[in-house]
Amino acid sequence: MDFSLSPEVVEFRDEIRSIVREFVTPEIADRMHTTGVFDAPELNLELGRRGILERACPGLGKGDPIEMYVMFNELEKAGAPYDGLAVALMIAAVVNKLGTDEQKERIIPSIISGEALVCMGYSEADFGSDVASIKTRAVKDGDEWVINGSKMWTTLAQVAEWLILLTRTDLDLPKHKGLTMFILPMSTPGITVEPVHTLGTEITNATWYDDVRVGDEAVLGGENNGWRTMTTVLAFERGVMGGTNAGVPLLRHFHEWAEANGVFDEPTTRERMARSVIDMQVATLLTMRSAWIAASGGMPGLEGSMTKVFAVEAYQRASRWTQATAGPAGLLQFHEEGAAGEGFVEYDARHSPVMSIYGGTTEINRNNIAERHLGLPKSR
């Protein structure tokens, strides 16, 4: 095996690192935690201006999955707010793969320039993991589609330009077959956004759709083909676009505090820290494997499930022991004097629980592994 990045990728990584150094400032981190919007427009625009988003987007530009892995890994390790960027790039890739020429021309440039974000309307109040059972309806009315229903966890809906929306278009077909995906501007009349505040500071949303009217130009990937569009989105997302090394900045913040407070000489702390460094390394290798499989022409769906299960629990372990080791200082929040890791220790303890829930719960991923990797019978 070869674990070295090609000289071209190293150059690409170094460019990302220099952008990160310039744009990912403490002020940006502060802003994400005060506004609840985990996005940095100035960072997105710079990445867009330099052609990096186009270059990294699957199917566009260079479209090298190794580069995409490197880009999100660098952003994540630096603690940059990259959630908006990840979703936007993933949707740009799907539009590029399944969209019409007209959709590509209309939508992709706004994303790869770093200007437009996309929010995702999949889950509903009653349908999370069982997303194929969603009830939001799209009904044909002449040349138009009329959409009615509601969605949950529509994160970034308050700032996004585009919405990708999973709807039911045929009640008679089996649940996976009667779905259609739409992509439409958030400015379309009939959409209401209400904030949902979360434990991890990030503000997500509930969204309502009341007689939202769009034409066929908003159908993405074909009528009643919504599930295929959905799985295409997931295939782009799983494992490569961040979310697998969230413990790295935490360890850095914790270490700084532990050194300054004499805690880092404790053998227990050093052992736990060494163990977490191993976990982070394994998590990045599993991620790199997904990227390598994609770069070799494969679809790393199952490997993405494996990576997510491991990486998320590794991060949660790190969060648990760093906070416990810090004791009372691990309870103090950002800007409080004496807060461990400048408040990140406390923040990560609030943020880490969501990671085993969104983007496919740990249970759904374990089902995948059991059924598809180990060949065990379907258990539900």
Next chain:
Amino acid sequence: MSVDLGLSPDQESIAELFDGFFSNEAPPAVARAAEPLGFDRDLWNKVIELGAPGMGSAPENGGGGASLGDLVVVAETVGRSIAPVPLVDHLAALSVLTDADLVSGEAIAAVAVRPADGNGLWSLVPTGAVADVVIGVDGDETVVVRSTPPMSGPRNHGSMPIADRSAREGTRTVLGSASLFDTVLDRWKLLTAAALVGIADAAKELGVAYVKEREQFGVPVGSFQAVQHGLADLPVAIDGGRLLTHKAAWALDNVTDGLLDWANNDITDGPALATMALLFAADAAVMATDRSLHYHGGYGFAEEYDIQMYYRRARGWSLILNDPTTVSLSLADRLFGSVEG
């Protein structure tokens, strides 16, 4: 030079050859019959015919010149089969030993993984019960001692041929300073890690096969989600351990002055990666054997079933160097610097 995380065609052939060899010549009954000593001379003679003992040695010394990545593949097959032959220890010792009878495998080499005590005693040396040659540290020197093996040792959890050996009695050669031994120990950690990945992989296979067959309440126990989720963690740990082990092999073979930049998760230092691989693979093997044994129900506890042999070796092979805390702290020193004072 760029990312390639698959086995090379050569390595695929090596894996196939050794897996085939061990499944023909060393099914679990062979490991069982070799207990408690944990050594089968006839099987070792067949390993010699295969050319395996010297495959990592330099061609000019009569060896096969295999890369560390190739040896990792071999060590994993040893773990998968729990074959009662000291190939892992021998290959590690031969990172610096070049004697012709060691390269051929006629003589067996062991690695004294912990330094000798004040009286020159290496305690509980893995393969020490059967090795003709032992390499290790005595005081501030790396020494090689050739002496008659005891061919017995304390009965132990992993049915391993371990024994105390003297660093001073016998034909003793001083190879150099103690730091010379680091290369040997790095390779020992690496190959032991790979063998532990093999143990974990075999335990997973045993467990999955069993829960597909075994029925309770009229259905295979493998159809229960609680059982499935316990097993689903295993391939994740196995793949992670395998990748980490191969990265360590790659770094030891190709990287000088590797990075120890843990704060950015940028680690290419071979010795650190070898220790990381050992710790991680040990956990993977312990977890895999633990769960697989458990999902066998009462039969997992019965001596008649093979999983208990894997269960004991997972612990035996991972603890023979030292307790995991001590190993973790040595890793911490390398990653973060030693504690002052």
